[in-house]
Amino acid sequence: MNSVKRTVTISQAANIIAQKQRVALFAHTNPDGDTIGATVALYLALTKLGKTVAMFCDMPVGDKVTTNFDETRLISDTYDNNKYDLFVAVDCGDLNRLGTFGNLYRNFAESMTIDHHGGDYFSRYNLVVDSPSTCQLIHGIVTQLLSQLDSEISTYLYMGLCTDTGNFSHNNTNSDCFLTAAKLCQSGADIEKVNRVFFKDRSLTEMKLLGRAISHMRTYYDGQMVLMYLTLADLKELNADMIATSGIVQSAIDIDVAKVGVMLTEASPNAYKVSMRGKGFNVKEVCRQFGGGGHMYASGCMLSGFLEDVIEKIVRVVGFDL
Numbered sequence: 001m002n003s004v005k006r007t008v009t010i011s012q013a014a015n016i017i018a019q020k021q022r023v024a025l026f027a028h029t030n031p032d033g034d035t036i037g038a039t040v041a042l043y044l045a046l047t048k049l050g051k052t053v054a055m056f057c058d059m060p061v062g063d064k065v066t067t068n069f070d071e072t073r074l075i076s077d078t079y080d081n082n083k084y085d086l087f088v089a090v091d092c093g094d095l096n097r098l099g100t101f102g103n104l105y106r107n108f109a110e111s112m113t114i115d116h117h118g119g120d121y122f123s124r125y126n127l128v129v130d131s132p133s134t135c136q137l138i139h140g141i142v143t144q145l146l147s148q149l150d151s152e153i154s155t156y157l158y159m160g161l162c163t164d165t166g167n168f169s170h171n172n173t174n175s176d177c178f179l180t181a182a183k184l185c186q187s188g189a190d191i192e193k194v195n196r197v198f199f200k201d202r203s204l205t206e207m208k209l210l211g212r213a214i215s216h217m218r219t220y221y222d223g224q225m226v227l228m229y230l231t232l233a234d235l236k237e238l239n240a241d242m243i244a245t246s247g248i249v250q251s252a253i254d255i256d257v258a259k260v261g262v263m264l265t266e267a268s269p270n271a272y273k274v275s276m277r278g279k280g281f282n283v284k285e286v287c288r289q290f291g292g293g294g295h296m297y298a299s300g301c302m303l304s305g306f307l308e309d310v311i312e313k314i315v316r317v318v319g320f321d322l
């Protein structure tokens, strides 16, 4: 591909999209509230403008979202081979985030990234802006494309605004978040529903898993490091899958004196998915030493070995930085 890669502003991105008739949107693998909210909001806006639009993601968006927000069933994990004028990667910092769609995307010339992770410029047009959420950027685009936002679009945009800021509590939360949230509230965003689904609702299985993980809680360095774990045997006994374990790590870092929260989940025999959260402590550095990555205060990696050996490794490396 010889096309020149260039950066675009929100306004330029909106103009480019406005000129295209058939648009394919791609949410990132392991989809979160921001990629789902941003993709669906853009989809709804472009559909309103009479365009042919499709949404793809290489993984299902999850029961919580499909049950409470019917429309996301439109996100397909199978590319439909229609002809498109533009591919848009939503909330993807690099090509890997597209998962199995990466190759398809790479080979399509007319492409656009809309993202806030400050990553690679892997598309022809790159709207890569330092912002608390991709939904914030999509809000700028859809308000340029439509004279008025309806409650459905507003709800999806609000979804990304609040999930990527930990419900307006992380240190990336700025005045723009609240100004945009106020506008979305005015145009009918269902704030109660988004809050309930993403920050309150737990299945019985998830609650039991949390209880089991807490029963395995250990503390190190005078409580500055809090670790919990779930084994394959735990998951089997509680009839749970890996997806149900996401978010448990938060309970470790929620302890007042904790600076590092660690959650180990046995993904396959003697292979552990490690999730870390930090409070004023850079967990990305720790995870990078184990071949993982993420954000400064939320990172992960994979570690193989017997449970006690894996724990010992993590405790040692965290200890260097505490």
Ligand SMILES: [Mn+2]
Pocket (backbone or CB within 6 Å): 034, 035, 091, 116, 133, 134, 164
């Ligand atoms: Mn995001």
